Amino acid sequence: EIVLTQSPGTLSLSPGERATLSCRASQSVSSSYLAWYQQKPGQAPRLLIYGASSRATGIPDRFSGSGSGTDFTLTISRLEPEDFAVYYCQQYGSSPSMYTFGQGTKLEIK
């Protein structure tokens, strides 16, 4: 079973700053099967990035994803007030079909 470890657990930044969130897998993951989500309090998760680097429909271009193998990154180029939330990475593995989420990174206002 692949384990996803996100770091840092909490990231304190100010609006306008750049955020870099990490997702590390315990073994190699296909880039096609790595996604990122944003979740705000009391809301369902929202898809941001799929295939490691493709933005979902309607997602602003300040959000970008990169990485391969075991190391993946979500970057928010210039933080807007609405970006402060919890972010999760997620991967899919076959044999058998299984989906795994990271434990999340909380992005809070400094």
Next chain:
Amino acid sequence: EVQLVESGGGLVQPGGSLRLSCAASGFTVSSNYMSWVRQAPGKGLEWVSVIYSGGSTYYADSVKGRFTISRDNSKNTLYLQMNSLRAEDTAVYYCARTWARYYYMDVWGKGTTVTVSS
């Protein structure tokens, strides 16, 4: 509009059963992969189960043998039958459309809350 609406949550005693429903609109459940994901209070997301368009089903080890995912094509609805419930099953349960090629979840419901307590 593409939408998912969960229902069926509530308070149940340990060892009890509950069936969650997820009504879809704007797309066909049977033509898509559909997942259940849960979130315990104050915790992160945990994948629970998936049903593929061909009918294959898969479960997380934590619920295998106790939960059953299914769908009713005539009602365009996804279900999660939960038996032998435990306190650790307490969570908000979300249904989500799962994209076949990349296996990500692009449409989510608002969730339904399940509390297992005596």
